[in-house]
Amino acid sequence: MNKKDLKLMFFLAYKNIVKSKSTFLVIVAVMAMSFLSITFFSAIIDGLSYEFEDSMIKGQTGHLMIEPSSEESFIFNSNRLEKNIFKIPGVVGVASRLESNILITFKNEELGAPVFFIDPVDELKVSNFHESIIEGSFLSYKDTDEIIVGADLLEQYAPKDDTKKRFNLRVGDHVNLTFNNGYTKEYKIKGIFKTGSKFSDDKILINKKEYFSIFKKENISHKILIKLPSRGLEKEYIQKIKALGVTEQINPWETKIGMIKQFIGSLQITNQITGFIGLLTAFATIYIIIFINVTNKRKQIGILKAIGIKKIIILGSYIMQSFMYGFIGVILGNIIMQILLALFVSHPLAMPIGDVVPLLTTTKLLTTSLILILASIIAGFFPSRKAANDNILDAIFGG
Amino acid sequence: MIKNIIEVNKLERIYSNGIIKTYALRDVSFNIKSGEFIAIMGPSGSGKSTLLHQLGLLDSPTNGSIKIDTEDVSKLTDNDKTNFRLDKLGYVFQSYNLLPELNVIENVFLTSMAKGLEPQDYILRAKDILERVGLKDRLYYYPSELSGGQQQRVSIARALVNKPKILFADEPTANLDSDSSKDVIDLFRKLNKEINQTIVMVTHEIDEGKKADKIIWIKDGILDNSKNV
Numbered sequence: 145m146n147k148k149d150l151k152l153m154f155f156l157a158y159k160n161i162v163k164s165k166s167t168f169l170v171i172v173a174v175m176a177m178s179f180l181s182i183t184f185f186s187a188i189i190d191g192l193s194y195e196f197e198d199s200m201i202k203g204q205t206g207h208l209m210i211e212p213s214s215e216e217s218f219i220f221n222s223n224r225l226e227k228n229i230f231k232i233p234g235v236v237g238v239a240s241r242l243e244s245n246i247l248i249t250f251k252n253e254e255l256g257a258p259v260f261f262i263d264p265v266d267e268l269k270v271s272n273f274h275e276s277i278i279e280g281s282f283l284s285y286k287d288t289d290e291i292i293v294g295a296d297l298l299e300q301y302a303p304k305d306d307t308k309k310r311f312n313l314r315v316g317d318h319v320n321l322t323f324n325n326g327y328t329k330e331y332k333i334k335g336i337f338k339t340g341s342k343f344s345d346d347k348i349l350i351n352k353k354e355y356f357s358i359f360k361k362e363n364i365s366h367k368i369l370i371k372l373p374s375r376g377l378e379k380e381y382i383q384k385i386k387a388l389g390v391t392e393q394i395n396p397w398e399t400k401i402g403m404i405k406q407f408i409g410s411l412q413i414t415n416q417i418t419g420f421i422g423l424l425t426a427f428a429t430i431y432i433i434i435f436i437n438v439t440n441k442r443k444q445i446g447i448l449k450a451i452g453i454k455k456i457i458i459l460g461s462y463i464m465q466s467f468m469y470g471f472i473g474v475i476l477g478n479i480i481m482q483i484l485l486a487l488f489v490s491h492p493l494a495m496p497i498g499d500v501v502p503l504l505t506t507t508k509l510l511t512t513s514l515i516l517i518l519a520s521i522i523a524g525f526f527p528s529r530k531a532a533n534d535n536i537l538d539a540i541f542g543g
Numbered sequence: 544m545i546k547n548i549i550e551v552n553k554l555e556r557i558y559s560n561g562i563i564k565t566y567a568l569r570d571v572s573f574n575i576k577s578g579e580f581i582a583i584m585g586p587s588g589s590g591k592s593t594l595l596h597q598l599g600l601l602d603s604p605t606n607g608s609i610k611i612d613t614e615d616v617s618k619l620t621d622n623d624k625t626n627f628r629l630d631k632l633g634y635v636f637q638s639y640n641l642l643p644e645l646n647v648i649e650n651v652f653l654t655s656m657a658k659g660l661e662p663q664d665y666i667l668r669a670k671d672i673l674e675r676v677g678l679k680d681r682l683y684y685y686p687s688e689l690s691g692g693q694q695q696r697v698s699i700a701r702a703l704v705n706k707p708k709i710l711f712a713d714e715p716t717a718n719l720d721s722d723s724s725k726d727v728i729d730l731f732r733k734l735n736k737e738i739n740q741t742i743v744m745v746t747h748e749i750d751e752g753k754k755a756d757k758i759i760w761i762k763d764g765i766l767d768n769s770k771n772v
Binding site: 159444 | 649654685
């Protein structure tokens, strides 16, 4: 193989593509659609998984969660710890919470519910409750006689055919809350929130000051949630927090999402299986189309051999064509995918768990692109090798 | 003394289908001198085209030998045969067999390109030969835009562009009307006279055969010595 062979190879490939524009466009379109069919579904699943995780981070865990050491029920001296952690450069927000269960009474009906005692100001930097208010407004620092209620506790936001017991409460209604020490107090509903996560929307949010007045304990918390600039920095910040002398458990969000992690794991396995089947289907489609295309060129291949064109040049020109089908198809698929992703960023898919934006990682994008290009090269190689090895007379005259 | 450009000795081509053997050529021997215009003639199924395919290295004989330009081509490997065809032989097929994705000039200069000539040289050569076959105003037409006669002339130009030792033509006029057929045969005669081109042509038209220097008659796969004199 020398420079003149490569030149001729390229010339033949180029002329074949240019002269057979419709074939070229069809194959490129199939390649692009194959690329989309593989990546788009996968991107939605990844986006869904990301959204699930994000809803847990924003509602339940933060990026890091400090919990009492195993022999303690509380984190003591919580205020100082929060302040120290917040001083660590890069930390976006720190919020402590206390948790309990309460009995809600409204118009002679009773219902048990979990409650988060929160600092409304700190919570703004860590969680998404304030962004998820669908009626009324979020708690302010001063609101001690008002509460925020999760939509999952209310009839008007219940899914159809769901028989779980709920209240028909509105913003401005008053309810009695009985705490597990027997203390009862009337609170006004200030707002209703709906994050889309079942793990958050069944909660009642009360100002943390109330815990201190009800349970007569101060400067303690059950959990301290820490928001970092982004995911992936957890290990680094655990070290930084440990360096403050913290003896409590410091857990990254991945270790705190339990069922969700299993669910996402199952989704990812499904994603991999469908991705693999998608690749196989794409490979088969591409192979068949290129196979038919090359088989239709059998006579031309015979003529080329008859007039003295080397087999390697003929084979190379068809592989080059197949590469071009794959390469341009994948480029087109990438462009369409990027347009779709941009569209979904501005108009996310509305799903029960919240707005989902398809997520396509560079690794997945590159892997899929390379596999499809490789598939098209392989699909071009075998039929063109067969045609190039055919007897000249059989190829020209059919045999 | 004019040397032999082709020497065929005891050539056999047998097609096997299980235990059944069909002799397409049997014990064929003859010589062709450089610069001769030879017609191979015979009835349908007599083995004319099979013989031409053996001589043109498009097929391999079962037995016997073929020497072209003193080289025993029956011993060449596939790759060597390809190079030999490119360097020394030219073909004109019955159904033209032009490449539809290439225009006239590209069809013609393809083999020169394959030989590694510079673009200015192979374009010049192609233009020159196309002018000689009367197609200088059709350089950028595609085969589908040409008449049968014009396509065959492109095919002849393609066969001649590398100045082959021998031009093989397999019933080159079979798909043409009588005027175009006459043009093609006259062109062969002209090339043979003007540039001393050796031409071996299969035809079933006696009028065309008569324009050749010599006719090799073949019947049932063997030379018809009653007609070959």
